[in-house]
Amino acid sequence: MIETIKKHIAEVESFSSAKIEEIENFRIKYLGKKGVLNTFFAEFKNVPNDQKKEFGQVINTLKNAAQDKINELKEAYEGSQETKASYGDLSRPGETVQLGSRHPISLVKNRIIDIFLRIGFNVSEGPEMEDDWHNFSALNLPEYHPARDMQDTFFIQTNPDVLLRTHTSSVQVRYMENNKPPIRTISPGRVYRNEAISARSHCFFHQVEGLYVDKGVSFADLKQTLQYFTTEMFGKSKIRLRPSYFPFTEPSAEVDVYWGLETETDYRMTKGTGWLEIMGCGMVDPNVLKNCGIDSDIYSGFAFGMGIDRIAMLLHQIPDIRMFAENDVRFLEQFKSVL
Known part of the structure; x- marks a missing residue:
């Protein structure tokens, strides 16, 4: 089980996408109600006592990695959208230019x-x-x-x-x-x-x-x-x-x-x-x-x-x-x- 979680950690760390739909699917896969993390937390009660400590640490590592990856990809996406809105959308109304004054x-x-x-x-x-x-x-x-x-x-x-x-x-x-x-x-x-x-x-x-x-x-x-x-x-x-x-x-x-x-x-x-x-x-x-x-x-x-x-x-x-x-x-x- 621990090895399976480590494989998911590697998958999370290697994941990359610039599409908001793929980022959202990734979030649901790991952090959703029926996601991978909830499945592993449900299995925690079946883990032998001598492995629970390691099992809990690995699950937390997976959770933190997934959350950090989602935050990182969303920030990158939002930054690209702001740039596009400022310079790419020619239909946006122009900003008011304040007129100067003659002396x-x-x-x-x-x-x-x-x-x-x-x-x-x-x-x-x-x-x-x-x-x-x-x-x-x-x-x-x-x-x-x-x-x-x-x-x-x-x-x-x-x-x-x-x-x-x-x-x-x-x-x-x-x-x-x-x-x-x-x-x-x-x-x-x-x-x-x-x-x-x-x-x-x-x-x-x-x-x-x-x-x-x-x-x-x-x-x-x-x-x-x-x-x-x-x-x-x-x-x-x-x-x-x-x-x-x-x-x-x-x-x-x-x-x-x-x-x-x-x-x-x-x-x-x-x-x-x-x-x-x-x-x-x-x-x-x-x-x-x-x-x-x-x-x-x-x-x-x-x-x-x-x-x-x-x-x-x-x-x-x-x-x-x-x-x-x-x-x-x-x-x-x-x-x-x-x-």
């Missing part, structure tokens, strides 16, 4: 670009690491010019002629050097200034600057362009231009849009005046045109520039400019867009 800076920048593209402007870009000529000197800011102090600059220590650009006007200089009028371009990009970081200012931010150079360009053309932009961007058509100073434009002006005083937020943003400053502008200084190889006796132009970060804060009611650079997913997920 609010990108959303506002793309919106500004789209508005100006509709009136004939193109987009020009340039390096963020600039030289002194393109960032300052060509823009009517020669060395030791006091207006340079208006822009606290990051200079490269090993080469004082190289710096991180303080405005995207440097891109306009490069564009005028390589293109003949008529010129109609906008220059979006990141700029850097050595300023204290707070809720309202940062050491890097984003600008969009525009330039139009052609024969007979006047301040009236500038005003109408800005009127179109504010209407399309903010839905506000009432603007005003206040005299100001920029080294590369003459005359120069600050542009305010009438935001209104309908809510408490409007009072807070406009300090109770209803007017909100959004950008600077002016007619391109003749010296700038000459520095870029354009005859200022024939051509004239206007330029304007605005901070994308400030406009994004305004449109989305964002209280702290530092939130744009913190990469907090909870903040970024609020700006869903396919643009």
Whole structure:
């Protein structure tokens, strides 16, 4: 009898199958109510006393071997079925792919670009690491010019002629050097200034600057362009231009849009005046045109520039400019867009 059980142990250990029906038949054969193990347990009472110990040990060995073999084959089968379900069944519904979010800076920048593209402007870009000529000197800011102090600059220590650009006007200089009028371009990009970081200012931010150079360009053309932009961007058509100073434009002006005083937020943003400053502008200084190889006796132009970060804060009611650079997913997920 013991030898018969040992033969079954060998049979169990050698058994293998990847079919669930064969595995189930194997289980019934050994572990079922009328299976082999129950038959041997029923014979236990007929075994001589001196053999019962060995007989019991052999039966337990058979039982454990059969149970382990069944568990092993079922796990292998279930693993193969999971793989098949994941990759083999093309009729299964697909998993939902979570859409990402555009950064609010990108959303506002793309919106500004789209508005100006509709009136004939193109987009020009340039390096963020600039030289002194393109960032300052060509823009009517020669060395030791006091207006340079208006822009606290990051200079490269090993080469004082190289710096991180303080405005995207440097891109306009490069564009005028390589293109003949008529010129109609906008220059979006990141700029850097050595300023204290707070809720309202940062050491890097984003600008969009525009330039139009052609024969007979006047301040009236500038005003109408800005009127179109504010209407399309903010839905506000009432603007005003206040005299100001920029080294590369003459005359120069600050542009305010009438935001209104309908809510408490409007009072807070406009300090109770209803007017909100959004950008600077002016007619391109003749010296700038000459520095870029354009005859200022024939051509004239206007330029304007605005901070994308400030406009994004305004449109989305964002209280702290530092939130744009913190990469907090909870903040970024609020700006869903396919643009």
